[in-house]
Amino acid sequence: MRVGLAAIAIVAAFALALPLIGTSYQVYLAELILINIVAAVGLNLLTGNCGQISLCHASLMAIGAYATALFTARLAVTYIVALPIGVIVTTLLGASLGYPARRLSGLYLALVTLGFLEVVSIVIEEFPDVTGGVRGLSLVKPDFIGLRLNAEAIYYFVLGMTALATYAGWNIQRSRYGRAFNAVRQSAVVAQALAIPPGRIKLVAFSIAAAFAGLAGGLFTAVVGFIDPTEFDISASLRQITFIAVGGLGSVLGSVVGAVMLTLLPEVLRGAKEYSDVVYGAILLGALVVAPKGIVGSLGSLFGRNERKARQP
Amino acid sequence: MTWRIALQLVLSGLSVGSIYAIVALALAIPFKASRVLNFAQGELVTLGAYIGLVLTSYGLPYAAMVPATLLVAAAFGILIERLFIRPIVDAPEFTLVIATFAIGIIIRALVRIHWQDNTFFLPAPYSGPALPVGPLRVNPSYLVIIGSTTLLVALLVLFFRQTRYGKAMRAVAFNQTAARLMGIGVGRVFGSAWALAAAIGALAGLLLAPVIGINPELGHLMLKALVAAVIGGFGSLGGAAFGGLLLGVLETYAGALFGAAFKEIIPFGILIAFLLVRPQGLWGPTQARV
Numbered sequence: 015m016r017v018g019l020a021a022i023a024i025v026a027a028f029a030l031a032l033p034l035i036g037t038s039y040q041v042y043l044a045e046l047i048l049i050n051i052v053a054a055v056g057l058n059l060l061t062g063n064c065g066q067i068s069l070c071h072a073s074l075m076a077i078g079a080y081a082t083a084l085f086t087a088r089l090a091v092t093y094i095v096a097l098p099i100g101v102i103v104t105t106l107l108g109a110s111l112g113y114p115a116r117r118l119s120g121l122y123l124a125l126v127t128l129g130f131l132e133v134v135s136i137v138i139e140e141f142p143d144v145t146g147g148v149r150g151l152s153l154v155k156p157d158f159i160g161l162r163l164n165a166e167a168i169y170y171f172v173l174g175m176t177a178l179a180t181y182a183g184w185n186i187q188r189s190r191y192g193r194a195f196n197a198v199r200q201s202a203v204v205a206q207a208l209a210i211p212p213g214r215i216k217l218v219a220f221s222i223a224a225a226f227a228g229l230a231g232g233l234f235t236a237v238v239g240f241i242d243p244t245e246f247d248i249s250a251s252l253r254q255i256t257f258i259a260v261g262g263l264g265s266v267l268g269s270v271v272g273a274v275m276l277t278l279l280p281e282v283l284r285g286a287k288e289y290s291d292v293v294y295g296a297i298l299l300g301a302l303v304v305a306p307k308g309i310v311g312s313l314g315s316l317f318g319r320n321e322r323k324a325r326q327p
Numbered sequence: 328m329t330w331r332i333a334l335q336l337v338l339s340g341l342s343v344g345s346i347y348a349i350v351a352l353a354l355a356i357p358f359k360a361s362r363v364l365n366f367a368q369g370e371l372v373t374l375g376a377y378i379g380l381v382l383t384s385y386g387l388p389y390a391a392m393v394p395a396t397l398l399v400a401a402a403f404g405i406l407i408e409r410l411f412i413r414p415i416v417d418a419p420e421f422t423l424v425i426a427t428f429a430i431g432i433i434i435r436a437l438v439r440i441h442w443q444d445n446t447f448f449l450p451a452p453y454s455g456p457a458l459p460v461g462p463l464r465v466n467p468s469y470l471v472i473i474g475s476t477t478l479l480v481a482l483l484v485l486f487f488r489q490t491r492y493g494k495a496m497r498a499v500a501f502n503q504t505a506a507r508l509m510g511i512g513v514g515r516v517f518g519s520a521w522a523l524a525a526a527i528g529a530l531a532g533l534l535l536a537p538v539i540g541i542n543p544e545l546g547h548l549m550l551k552a553l554v555a556a557v558i559g560g561f562g563s564l565g566g567a568a569f570g571g572l573l574l575g576v577l578e579t580y581a582g583a584l585f586g587a588a589f590k591e592i593i594p595f596g597i598l599i600a601f602l603l604v605r606p607q608g609l610w611g612p613t614q615a616r617v
Binding site: 137289 | 364411414415418420421422424425426428429430432433435436437439440550553554557561587588591592595596598599602603606
C-alpha cells in the first residue's frame with residue numbers, strides 16, 4: 015500500500031509540474047490522456063465490473079461534448095455551468111438507453127449499442143444547423159464567468175476533474191454498487207438470489223458510465239476547440255474498449271494504465287501514422303487472445319497478489 | 328404516387344435488399360455453426376471486391392475471375408478462423424464481439440493503406456443501360472443481384488437440408504459435444520463455415536462493384552445486414568433473406584416519402600425496436616432472458 019501511495023505521489027508531482035517543464039504539445043497530449051482516463055474509468059465500471067458490452071461509449075462522449083459546446087456557443091452559458099449540464103444531459107440519455115437495454119446482454123446488447131451509436135452519428139450529421147453537421151463545430155475558448163482561461167489553467171482544470179473522476183470511480187468500485195456490479199457480471203441469477211436486482215444495477219452502471227463519458231466529452235471541448243462526428247465513431251468506441259482490455263478489465267488502475275499507454279502509442283509510432291489503426295487492432299486482438307486479464311491483471315497474478323478476480327464478462 | 332412509381336420503388340428496394348440479404352446470409356452461417364457473430368463480415372465484402380479488382384488487373388476474364396475470387400476469399404476465411412477465432416471460440420461473448428471487430432478494423436486499415444480512399448469501378452459484362460420491362464425501367468445489374476440472391480438462398484437451403492456436410496454443420500450448431508461423438512470434425516466444420524461466409528461476402532462485393540464502386544467504406548453496409556439478420560432471427564437463413572428484402576423496401580419507401588435523413592435512421596430504429604421487443608427475430612429460436 016505504501017508503494018502505491020508513493021507511486022501516486024510521484025505521478026501527481028509529475029502531472030502538476032508538466033506545464034512548467036513540457037512543451038505546449040506535450041501539455042496537449044497530457045490533456046488527451048487525462049480525458050481518455052475519464053472515459054476509460056467509466057467504461058470499465060460498465061464493461062469490466064458489470065459485464066455489459068457497450069459499443070456506444072464514444073457517442074455518449076459525443077453527446078457530452080455537443081451538449082457542452084451548444085450551451086456555451088449558442089446560449090452563451092459560461093463553461094463552468096455548461097459542463098455539468100452536459101454531464102446531466104449525457105447521464106439522462108445514457109439512462110434512457112440503459113432502461114430498455116437492461117434486459118439484454120451479450121450479443122444483443124452489442125447490437126443495441128451499435129444501433130445507438132449509428133443513430134447518434136446520423137442525428138449529428140443530419141441537423142447541420144444545430145450541430146454543424148459533418149463540417150464540425152468550432153468552439154469558443156472556455157471562460158469561467160467572464161474570466162478567460164489560459165492554456166495552463168485549462169490543463170490544471172482538466173487534471174483536477176480527472177483526479178476527481180478517477181477517485182470517484184475507485185470509490186464506486188469498492189462501494190455497495192461496485193460489489194453489486196461484480197455480482198451481476200459473475201451471475202445474474204446468483205445476484206438475484208442475494209437480493210441484488212440485476213436490471214436496476216445494470217441501469218445504474220449505464221448511467222454512471224454515461225456520466226463519465228459526458229464529463230470526458232465536456233472536457234474534450236475545452237481542450238480541442240473543435241469537434242466533428244468522426245471523433246466519436248465506432249473506432250473511437252473500440253479505442254476506449256482497447257484501453258480497458260489492454261489495461262485490465264474491472265480495475266481502475268487498469269483503465270489508467272491502458273489510457274496512458276495507448277494514447278502515447280501513436281506518438282511513439284509517429285513515423286508509421288497510417289498504420290495506427292492496424293496497430294490498435296492488432297494490440298486489441300493480441301490482448302484478447304494472449305492476455306485476457308490485461309496488463310494489470312497479468313502483473314497482479316505474476317506477483318501472486320491476491321487481487322480481486324478480474325474475470326471476463 | 329402513381330402505381331408505376333410505387334412498383335419502381337419496390338423493385339429498387341428489392342435490389343438493395345438483396346445485397347443486405349446476401350450479407351445477412353453470410354453472417355448467419357458461422358453463427359449457425361459456432362454461435363460467433365462475425366462483426367468483420369462487412370470487411371470480408373470489401374476484401375472480396377478488392378480481390379476481384381486485383382485478379383482482373385492480372386487479366387483474368389470475368390467468367391474466370393468470379394470463381395477465382397470466391398476461392399481466394401474462402402481461403403482468407405479459413406485463415407482468419409484458424410488464426411484468430413479458433414483459439415478464443417470458447418471465450419465469453421465480449422471477447423468474440425471485440426475480436427471480430429478488431430479483425431475488421433485491421434482489414435479496413437490495410438486496404439486503405441494500399442489503395443487509399445479512391446473509388447474503383449469493376450465493370451461487369453452485364454452492366455449497361457436500363458432495360459424496359461413492361462412499364463418499368465430496370466437496371467440489368469439489379470436483375471443480376473436479385474437473381475443471384477434467389478439462387479443463393481435456394482442453394483443454401485438445399486445444402487443445409489440435403490447434403491452430408493450441411494447436416495454436419497447443423498449438428499454442430501445443435502450440440503457440439505454430441506456432434507463430436509458422432510464423428511463429425513467440429514474444427515473442420517467451423518473452418519468451412521467461415522470459408523463459406525467469406526465467399527458469400529465476396530460475392531456481395533462483386534455484385535456491388537459495378538453498381539456503387541469499390542472503396543474501403545464498402546463494409547459499412549454490414550450494419551444494414553445486421554439489422555436484416557435481427558429482423559429474420561439469427562441463424563435462420565430464410566429469415567435473414569426475408570429481413571434483408573423487407574429492410575431494403577422499407578428503407579427505399581421511407582427515403583421516397585420522408586426524405587434522406589429518415590431513410591438513414593429507419594434501419595436502426597427497426598433494429599432497436601426489434602431487439603427490445605422481440606430479440607429472437609421473426610423466426611429465431613426463443614431463448615430465456617435473465
